[in-house]
Amino acid sequence: MEERELVIIGGGPSGMTAAIYGKRAGLDVVLLEKSSTGGQILITSEVENWPGEKMISGPDLGNKFREHAEHLGCEIRKATVTGLEPGEGRHVIRTNVGDISAKAVIISTGAAFRRVGCKGEAELTGAGVSYCAVCDGSFYVDEEVAVIGGGNTAVEEACYLTKFASKVYVVHRRDKFRADRMACARAANNPKIVPVWDSVVESINGDELVEGITVKNVKTNELTDIPLAGVFVFVGTVPVLGWLDDKLLDRAEGGWIKTGTRMQTSIPGIFAAGDVRDTPLRQVVTAAGDGAMAAMSAEHWITTGDITKAF
């Protein structure tokens, strides 16, 4: 079996940063990514909170991460990880292209969209229900669409959709958005954005394509039909851990991996970084910070068997 010092699972911002720090710390590192490196930012058009870049597209930022890692000689391999078997001193990572044993592992498989779970959502996904404004927004030139959600991603993607759509309803269960002040102000000043406060989507309607939604006001229970052509869902995320035995590592509610401040999990030598872990903020900059910390902890673990001392 192939033997490595550090295996990083996932090539989003946390994994790529871990690879950069691991390589610079002199470790023998391989990063495994099942699709394209870059992670979730690949589907956003504008990132404007990564320090040093006033504004950059998600794919461009993802490419920069990859170029940086490759410039340092990081090995990035296309592989889907299907399991992890912890051992004494070495852990086995199962993949679709062969197994690897490693002294340390960093799990950085990120998060994926949560579904609303309402009637019509599953049936009309790909037929007007989308989870990616950048991918599908341009289908709705001069049409009316809805965004479901009220956090940063929902509000920012709603603003982006006004480039195409004539009107963007934003259906939110509260009477104000959870997004940051700048995003809220931008939405408030955009005449194409129409908030639908205190409301949840009961059903997404249509036979073969989305034709409208039915929303319920949570205060009055009143039902309202809104005719529209597309629905974009941004109601939070779930960890991408279907590949991992759910009893293996300590988890928080929702399945997020519990870590210490050094990104250590409940099993020595296995670390977690970025959106996949139990953390109050899921952003590129926090994912990158976690990746750096995880790589340095892994380096300490590999060289001294101890992660409690200062780096």
Ligand SMILES: Cc1cc2nc3c(=O)[nH]c(=O)nc-3n(C[C@H](O)[C@H](O)[C@H](O)COP(=O)(O)OP(=O)(O)OC[C@H]3O[C@@H](n4cnc5c(N)ncnc54)[C@H](O)[C@@H]3O)c2cc1C
């Ligand atoms: C639409 C949208 C807009 C956003 N806008 C911003 C923004 O403007 N600013 C900001 O800071 N953050 C933004 N975010 C959040 C940000 O993208 C995430 O916080 C960040 O990408 C998390 O990085 P990560 O490395 O932890 O995980 P991810 O980015 O989720 O990367 C995980 C990687 O692991 C891979 N993977 C998963 N399972 C396996 C497996 N079994 N085997 C191998 N590889 C696997 C995935 O393919 C993926 O590439 C946005 C997110 C979305 C969805």
